[in-house]
Every structure is written in C-alpha cells, then in structure tokens.
Amino acid sequence: MRPVADTPQAGSRWVVTDVLAELFDHAPDLAFFVKDGDGRYVAVNQSLVKRHGFRHKSQVLGRRPCDICPGDFGRLPAGQDALVLRTGTPLIDHLEQQWYLPQKPVWCLTTKLPLRDAAGKVVGLIGISRDVRAPVDPRNIPPELAAALEHFETNLAEPVTPAILARRAGLTPARFARLIHRFFDLTPTQFLTQTRLTVAARLLRETGLGVCEIAHACGFYDHSAFSRAFHSAMGVTPSTYRDMTARPGG
Numbered sequence: 001m002r003p004v005a006d007t008p009q010a011g012s013r014w015v016v017t018d019v020l021a022e023l024f025d026h027a028p029d030l031a032f033f034v035k036d037g038d039g040r041y042v043a044v045n046q047s048l049v050k051r052h053g054f055r056h057k058s059q060v061l062g063r064r065p066c067d068i069c070p071g072d073f074g075r076l077p078a079g080q081d082a083l084v085l086r087t088g089t090p091l092i093d094h095l096e097q098q099w100y101l102p103q104k105p106v107w108c109l110t111t112k113l114p115l116r117d118a119a120g121k122v123v124g125l126i127g128i129s130r131d132v133r134a135p136v137d138p139r140n141i142p143p144e145l146a147a148a149l150e151h152f153e154t155n156l157a158e159p160v161t162p163a164i165l166a167r168r169a170g171l172t173p174a175r176f177a178r179l180i181h182r183f184f185d186l187t188p189t190q191f192l193t194q195t196r197l198t199v200a201a202r203l204l205r206e207t208g209l210g211v212c213e214i215a216h217a218c219g220f221y222d223h224s225a226f227s228r229a230f231h232s233a234m235g236v237t238p239s240t241y242r243d244m245t246a247r248p249g250g
Contacts, residue, residue: 004014006114025185030130031098031124032047032127032128033128035126036123039065040066041062054068066075084122089114091111095186095194096129107132110127111129112127113125142169145171153195157219159219162188167244175246198227214226217237
C-alpha cells in the first residue's frame with residue numbers, strides 16, 4: 001500500500017483498497033486508520049467511527065484527530081502523528097485511555113507506523129489502537145500472583161517495580177512478565193502504570209483530594225511526573241480531567 005501520484009497537477013493521493021478497511025470493520029475491539037502526510041484520515045474502520053460518535057466513515061475521512069475530538073483529546077493524537085511523520089520513528093504499544101461516547105473510557109495500546117514512498121520519504125502513517133481487556137477470567141490467576149497484585153493495588157503509595165512484584169509472587173521476572181501479558185495483555189510496566197492512573201482518575205472524579213495528594217497516594221513522588229504520565233495516557237491534565245468529569249452539583 002503506497003501513495004501514488006494520479007497526475008503532477010493533482011499531487012499525491014492515497015490508493016487504499018476497500019478490502020483492508022472492510023477487514024478491520026470486523027474487529028470491534030480495534031480502531032484502524034491510515035493517514036496522509038498532513039495527518040488526515042484516508043482510511044478508517046467502523047470501530048474508529050463509532051468511538052467518536054459518528055455514523056459514517058465519510059464524517060471522518062479527510063479530517064484530523066483535532067478536527068473530530070475536543071481539546072487535548074484531539075491535540076494529543078495529532079501531536080503523535082506529527083512526530084511520526086516528521087521523524088519516521090514508529091510509536092509502538094503506547095498505553096493510553098481513549099473515550100468512546102462521553103463518559104466511557106477504554107484503555108488502549110496504540111501503534112503508529114510511518115508509510116514511505118519509493119524514495120524512502122515519509123508520506124503518511126498506518127496504525128491501530130486495540131482495546132486492553134483481560135482475555136481470561138481473573139479468578140484463574142494463580143493465588144500467589146493474585147495476592148501480590150492485590151497488595152500492590154491496595155498499597156499504591158509504596159515504591160514498587162516489576163521485579164519487586166515478581167519476588168512477592170515467588171516468580172522469576174520472566175515468568176511474571178509472561179503471566180501479566182497472558183492475563184492482562186500488558187507488559188508489567190504498562191500494568192503498573194495503568195493501575196496507578198486508573199485509581200488516580202477515580203480519585204479525581206470521586207474525591208476532593210488535591211492533585212499532589214492523589215499523585216503521592218498513587219505512587220507518583222513528583223507532581224510533574226504524575227501530570228506528564230496522566231496527560232500522556234488520558235489526553236488531558238489531571239485538573240482538566242477533574243473538571244470534565246465533575247458530577248453536577250459536586
């Protein structure tokens with residue numbers, strides 16, 4: 001799949017077979033997209049369309065993320081696109097929270113790869129964003145691993161690394177990593193980050209604790225580091241997230 005020039009006057013346009021887009025239409029847990037050199041959608045699957053509250057692909061094609069998503073929810077992916085297009089460096093399994101319809105957050109792993117022409121110039125990108133969902137019943141997790149994860153989840157303020165969790169579960173780091181990927185479809189580091197930020201988001205929605213207090217409670221010992229991690233995953237700052245999800249009268 002490559003960009004081809006219809007005519008010198010028309011410039012470069014994308015030729016993308018309908019078969020590829022239709023194939024990904026049958027993957028509801030995965031958003032598929034192709035974008036041109038300006039970051040505009042030239043091919044999408046139906047899942048991506050629905051996530052943004054649209055009904056037809058024509059409502060998305062030719063537009064950028066910042067054209068269809070409000071605020072930082074649009075600026076963040078547009079910034080990712082610009083970096084891939086400028087540097088040619090792929091974005092691989094970036095953990096982030098995306099929003100379907102309002103108030104329905106879903107954790108995703110996003111991958112974006114540059115597309116190059118015959119001369120090697122980056123002329124677009126192709127990517128997927130797949131939902132992170134536990135593929136097995138959590139009750140099937142080995143008791144020792146479950147106990148270690150429960151301790152972590154109830155003591156987020158403690159400094160914890162994947163190696164520490166592996167020791168608590170009586171596992172080698174390699175075995176621990178394999179089990180975390182099997183049960184949660186994440187790397188151990190991604191799992192730790194997701195857990196901390198999920199709790200932080202809940203505290204922002206449901207409590208009046210300050211951002212610094214929440215950062216420390218969730219294991220972030222630097223306010224700036226917490227804000228960067230939260231913005232990278234959620235698309236907005238902690239304060240903006242709190243304002244967006246504030247309950248009426250709260």
